[in-house]
Amino acid sequence: MPNTAPVSAADIVRALAAARQARSNAYAPYSNFKVGAAILTQDGQLITGCNVEIASWEEATCAERSAIASAVTQGVANERADFIKMVVVSTQAAKPNVPLTLISPCGACRQVISDFCSPLSCTVVMDDGHEGKVFGFDELLLHGFRYNQPISPLPRMSCQALEKTALLNPHTGNLLEVARAVKANAARQVQDLPEGAVIMTTDGRAFCGAGVENGCTALNMRALRVAAVRAVDAGAAKTSSAFITKAAIAVPSRGRNAQAALRQSINPALVAEFFSDDAEITVQIDENPPFTLRASDLFSWTNQAA
Numbered sequence: 001m002p003n004t005a006p007v008s009a010a011d012i013v014r015a016l017a018a019a020r021q022a023r024s025n026a027y028a029p030y031s032n033f034k035v036g037a038a039i040l041t042q043d044g045q046l047i048t049g050c051n052v053e054i055a056s057w058e059e060a061t062c063a064e065r066s067a068i069a070s071a072v073t074q075g076v077a078n079e080r081a082d083f084i085k086m087v088v089v090s091t092q093a094a095k096p097n098v099p100l101t102l103i104s105p106c107g108a109c110r111q112v113i114s115d116f117c118s119p120l121s122c123t124v125v126m127d128d129g130h131e132g133k134v135f136g137f138d139e140l141l142l143h144g145f146r147y148n149q150p151i152s153p154l155p156r157m158s159c160q161a162l163e164k165t166a167l168l169n170p171h172t173g174n175l176l177e178v179a180r181a182v183k184a185n186a187a188r189q190v191q192d193l194p195e196g197a198v199i200m201t202t203d204g205r206a207f208c209g210a211g212v213e214n215g216c217t218a219l220n221m222r223a224l225r226v227a228a229v230r231a232v233d234a235g236a237a238k239t240s241s242a243f244i245t246k247a248a249i250a251v252p253s254r255g256r257n258a259q260a261a262l263r264q265s266i267n268p269a270l271v272a273e274f275f276s277d278d279a280e281i282t283v284q285i286d287e288n289p290p291f292t293l294r295a296s297d298l299f300s301w302t303n304q305a306a
């Protein structure tokens with residue numbers, strides 16, 4: 001028997017509406033398949049996400065993982081590691097009664113969900129835009145991989161307050177302070193190497209991102225990607241995909257020298273997709289002096305090719 005006891009019908013209705021709404025912000029120009037997700041946390045919050053693609057394909061973020069990354073950035077994992085009570089995934093409204101295979105969370109998302117839920121008391125709802133079908137998470141992932149360490153949670157930072165601080169004073173030094181502060185919310189239950197980021201967008205908003213570790217490290221999400229994904233979920237990619245005008249990230253060196261860490265802390269494919277060419281990216285590795293580069297610097301070789 002699936003364990004679907006902890007959520008009420010009213011919770012499902014409200015989460016379905018949120019997931020369907022989130023789908024409208026999906027950035028899926030390559031697959032044209034839009035997905036929205038909503039997570040109901042153990043303390044009753046609804047946090048949404050949509051799928052966010054990049055042209056290099058392999059690092060697209062599914063809607064479910066977008067919602068998890070956003071929840072982590074908002075400090076939900078600081079309160080409890082198994083914060084997911086329910087996940088609703090809503091695919092682009094095609095027609096009623098589409099096959100389950102078209103509305104089912106992918107295997108990678110099941111793996112990431114399992115890091116942040118108690119499998120026996122987590123509900124998954126699959127929605128075709130007309131009707132949600134309810135499952136217990138234990139029906140979806142049997143013997144999921146777990147490789148988590150016990151960690152002592154840090155006090156949760158207010159993501160909203162940090163974003164306000166960034167907006168009020170979007171200068172590099174202040175943005176770095178914000179990026180450093182939001183590290184406290186990162187999910188660090190595997191390597192304990194928290195990252196933080198903040199981005200400014202063309203429509204005049206600021207978005208924080210906190211790193212999300214996963215037992216399967218291939219599914220980790222870096223803080224800069226998380227910030228970009230949260231902005232897309234909030235509609236920032238609606239007018240232009242090059243919506244990031246400035247960014248600051250605070251990352252650990254992971255035992256490498258600062259120069260190697262610097263090279264590896266920015267994903268060029270993500271920058272190519274979402275940054276304006278003249279955007280400044282400031283990086284601080286551990287406590288080393290920060291370093292600023294321009295997004296277009298990453299692609300100086302394309303000028304020769306053109």
Ligand code: THU
Nearest residue numbers: 031033035051062063104105106
């Ligand atoms: N996608 C999701 O967002 N969630 C899933 O569980 C399945 C797939 C996205 C990824 C990609 O952007 C598009 O749907 C087509 O695979």
